[in-house]
Amino acid sequence: MTAALELAGLQQCRGEVTLPGSxxxxxxxxxxxxxxxxxxxxxxxxxxxxxxxxxxxxxxxxxxxxxxxxxxxxxxxxxxxxxxxxxxxxxxxxxxxxxxxxxxxxxxxxxxxxxxxxxxxxxxxxxxxxxxxxxxxxxxxxxxxxxxxxxxxxxxxxxxxxxxxxxxxxxxxxxxxxxxxxxxxxxxxxxxxxxxxxxxxxxxxxxxxxxxxxxxxxxxxxxxxxxxxxPGNQVYCSPGEYWIEGDASAASYWLAAGVLGGGPLRIHGIGQASIQGDLAFAGYLSGMGGNLQVDERFIDVQGGQLQAIDADLNAIPDAAMTFATLALFAQGTTHIRNIANWRIKETDRLHAMATELRKTGAVVEEFADSIRITPPVAIEHAAIATYDDHRMAMCFALLGFAPAGVRIIDPDCCSKTYPDFFREFNRLCR
Missing domain, CATH: 3.65.10.10 (Enolpyruvate transferase domain)
Structure with a gap:
């Protein structure tokens, strides 16, 4: 068990990563x-x-x-x-x-x-x-x-x-x-x-x-x-073989890291052929200034200059969390709207996210169904509580790209959906 993980001074994220199944x-x-x-x-x-x-x-x-x-x-x-x-x-x-x-x-x-x-x-x-x-x-x-x-x-x-x-x-x-x-x-x-x-x-x-x-x-x-x-009286019939495509929510961390770390980074397992709504994260990230190219079953990302986002992200609540930490690296104030269901996830994610973001020096306003984030002039080092919530841990890994770095408490909570996340993060991010 890893009690805490220090990440600091990261400047690049490049290579290839294959997403775990959704x-x-x-x-x-x-x-x-x-x-x-x-x-x-x-x-x-x-x-x-x-x-x-x-x-x-x-x-x-x-x-x-x-x-x-x-x-x-x-x-x-x-x-x-x-x-x-x-x-x-x-x-x-x-x-x-x-x-x-x-x-x-x-x-x-x-x-x-x-x-x-x-x-x-x-x-x-x-x-x-x-x-x-x-x-x-x-x-x-x-x-x-x-x-x-x-x-x-x-x-x-x-x-x-x-x-x-x-x-x-x-x-x-x-x-x-x-x-x-x-x-x-x-x-x-x-x-x-x-x-x-x-x-x-x-x-x-x-x-x-x-x-x-x-x-x-x-x-x-x-x-x-x-x-x-x-219709009733239906019978489930086996397709014989069924491929589980890569986790589009997990792709959001790599897409963000590829922008912050300059790339080139290729993310396998998700693309235009995906049936997951969280693929929309890539479109929003492009709109913020990320340089992305989406293929059938992979996405290439290579840096970008980020501007703040103001959007209704009700359709992609899990991936939307990544925009909350990415907001610290964007110009302007980010407003993530219509995300009340964050409150009934693995933890009350709206309150948890607001609490932890404030530790970095950001100005954060928490509303009943939205969050508004204004980044600090310089991101302060923070020890981030993860609330036994895998997505909190993975989102805040992005703060490793800030000069002050970050301390992730209980990174092993990622075992819920992505047991190898930090091993892969350390492999690709330097």
């Missing part, structure tokens, strides 16, 4: 593969091996799914489908702090459990992350759900019972709730209408889910701006 895609693909027809196998390649995906793999194994991991290529995983008929149902699934595991499993198990009960729980932070928007929707549609501690939060006990019909959910908190329902509703006996209420956040992640469902043979019809029709 966490969002990996956990969706693992569950979809498990739901494929009985006995069908799906070979998933470039699977991210991190805390979050390990929690999903452990959960599927506990549910009786046959999981094969290639000994030589640990990122290749073969899943044998069960057709939604679990071989066994454990009394409890421990899901750590993996939102991309607990949310879809809550919906899918509500659709597939028959007279069985299973408790979904997680670590201390997970038990502070709200689940009510999803569970209220499921309960209204017949699912049997009991909170075991605090109302609206894990741990929850599920007992199935979800029925097809007209469902309505508040889309203003997390798109993961909507993705979870889109994965579960095709398994029901009848057709369903899913109505999204309020201003939907992170819409690209919903589009990602729909695109992935199509690859696994599931049809979802968008019949209005915020309304879907999901």
């Amino acid at each position: 966490k969002s895609i990996a956990n969706r693909a693992l569950l979809m593969a498990a739901l494929c027809q009985q006995g069908q196998q799906t070979r998933l390649t470039n699977v991210l091996r991190s805390d979050d995906t390990e929690r999903m793999l452990e959960a599927l194994t506990a549910l009786g799914i046959a999981v094969g991991i290639d000994v030589k290529a640990g990122t290749t995983v073969t899943i044998t489908g069960c057709g939604g008929h679990w071989q066994q149902v454990p009394s409890e699934l421990q899901l750590g702090n993996a939102g991309t595991a607990i949310r879809p499993l809550t919906a899918v198990l509500s659709a597939t459990l028959n007279d069985q009960t299973c408790v979904l729980t997680g670590n201390e932070r997970m038990q502070e992350r709200p689940l009510a928007a999803l569970t209220d929707c499921l309960s209204a549609a017949g699912a049997t759900i009991h909170y075991l501690s605090n109302e609206g939060y894990p741990p929850v006990q599920l007992a199935g019972g979800l029925q097809a019909g007209h469902l309505s959910i508040d889309g203003s908190a997390s798109s993961q709730y909507i993705s979870a329902l889109l994965m579960a509703l095709p398994l029901l006996a009848g057709d369903s209408i899913l109505q999204l209420e309020g201003k939907v956040v992170s819409w690209p992640y919903i589009e990602l889910t729909v695109a992935m469902l199509e690859r696994f043979g599931i049809r979802v019809h968008q019949i209005g701006g915020q309304e879907f029709m999901i």
Whole structure:
């Protein structure tokens, strides 16, 4: 375990880096593969091996799914489908702090459990992350759900019972709730209408889910701006092999480092062919003055002179965090808007980001759903608390390009999604 990491005096970032597989895609693909027809196998390649995906793999194994991991290529995983008929149902699934595991499993198990009960729980932070928007929707549609501690939060006990019909959910908190329902509703006996209420956040992640469902043979019809029709009695079908593209959120750190460090830096695993909305980060960074070239499956970056950004980044909340630290190197005041859902992530990211940025001498204004950052004349050295949040650690690594440097406390929290991040950062940045 590394208690803290000092980074200072970095002047260049050059070479080539291959992104780990996307966490969002990996956990969706693992569950979809498990739901494929009985006995069908799906070979998933470039699977991210991190805390979050390990929690999903452990959960599927506990549910009786046959999981094969290639000994030589640990990122290749073969899943044998069960057709939604679990071989066994454990009394409890421990899901750590993996939102991309607990949310879809809550919906899918509500659709597939028959007279069985299973408790979904997680670590201390997970038990502070709200689940009510999803569970209220499921309960209204017949699912049997009991909170075991605090109302609206894990741990929850599920007992199935979800029925097809007209469902309505508040889309203003997390798109993961909507993705979870889109994965579960095709398994029901009848057709369903899913109505999204309020201003939907992170819409690209919903589009990602729909695109992935199509690859696994599931049809979802968008019949209005915020309304879907999901035919029932559908069967997940294995695509045979499924490549997990690189993590577009993780790409943001390298794109930023390539600008600050001059490049040339080539980032493999993400590009024009990506189905991830966080690819939009590259467009915003170009607009700030970054020199980027986006190919089909890689991006080249080579320096740039940065101007501040003022933008609504609701669609890319994870990647948007990188702009908060990049703001310290830009001319002018940066305003990142419509990011209220930062508050229900691994930590309250709005408050955490504001608190840590102020340590550098920046003038930071924290609002209910936005943050405004004016950089200091000279960035001051700071010991950055990471709040057991992988993205806080990776964002603040960029301060290594400031003459005063930075001290990252608990850099190992990156194991949640990118265990090798700082090893790669030290390799490429000098």
